[in-house]
Amino acid sequence: MSQKIALSWSGGKDACLALHMLMQSSNVEVDHLHTVIGEETDRVGMHGIKKELIEAQAKSLNLPLKISHLPSDKSNKSYDQVMSEYAEYCKTKGIDTIAFGDIFLEDLRQYREERMAETGIKCVFPLWGKGTKAVIEEFLDLGYQTKICAGDASKLNKSLIGQTINHQLIQNLGENVDPCGENGEFHTFAYNGPLFQNSIELQLLSIHSHFYVYKIEDDGKTKEMRSEFYFADFE
Structure with missing residues (x-):
């Protein structure tokens, strides 16, 4: 029986390659994508991508999309609260693991793991430790x-x-x-x-x-x- 997990989805190439790798595994089932959208901007944080385009991605990928809204103050405290509420949502669906597309930023990985651990959620990083040149080349060679x-x-x-x-x-x-x-x-x-x-x-x-x-x-x-x-x- 495969493990049901969620994927943190920015809409970018790393999240996409992480999804590709997860979908190749018989051990996991990607239940849905999760995106944090600015409450004020209706866009994805540092990507500046409109919510409608993220929705179009999810539709084309044939995966459910869960959207969380980040308050306009965009503070770490607000983000942590958003993720804590999302973790509770995951638990209601029998999900105890979230995948992220991070590659080598140790402090970011530690931050994610520590915050999620407080909510009882585990983190996995399908691209972790890969060379970034190898990551982008694999992404392109696969046809993305x-x-x-x-x-x-x-x-x-x-x-x-x-x-x-x-x-x-x-x-x-x-x-x-x-x-x-x-x-x-x-x-x-x-x-x-x-x-x-x-x-x-x-x-x-x-x-x-x-x-x-x-x-x-x-x-x-x-x-x-x-x-x-x-x-x-x-x-």
């Missing part, structure tokens, strides 16, 4: 397609936003950009491939910038930092 939907303006040329990733694009990213954007350099939206019943048609309406202000500690002093991100507005 994905577009860059957001990118750090200090790391990525604006002309790449909205582009479909291929082997040549990965080669041209530059040495300071992880091939999977695992350090937050860029985010993606998967729109076609073996698990999709149909390709999701995307129209790039515009590319816009958003500035984030945050604080860091440096030699005992608090400094205010500012970073710019590009976002593709797809419909």
Whole structure:
């Protein structure tokens, strides 16, 4: 009998490849996808993807979608509360494990495991420990397609936003950009491939910038930092 699990779904390539790997296993059954959507924006956090496009993915993948809404303060406390409530939902469905598409960020994995452990939920990471170049190459070689939907303006040329990733694009990213954007350099939206019943048609309406202000500690002093991100507005 296979184990019923859920998959944390951002809509990007890593979550998609994790889903592919899980679907190849006879030991697990992916019960549904779970996405956190901004209550104020109706979009996926750092991906900037509209809820309707996430719904289109789930429909094409023929999987149920569970959406949680993150309050406009976007604080860690609010996120933890959202995930705690989601964990309770999972338990009502007999699910005690959630899969994530993380690859090598130890602190993020630890955060997920510790928070979920508090709710009695276990975490699995199908892509964990794989080289990120190998991950993106496997994703492409399997026949999946994905577009860059957001990118750090200090790391990525604006002309790449909205582009479909291929082997040549990965080669041209530059040495300071992880091939999977695992350090937050860029985010993606998967729109076609073996698990999709149909390709999701995307129209790039515009590319816009958003500035984030945050604080860091440096030699005992608090400094205010500012970073710019590009976002593709797809419909």
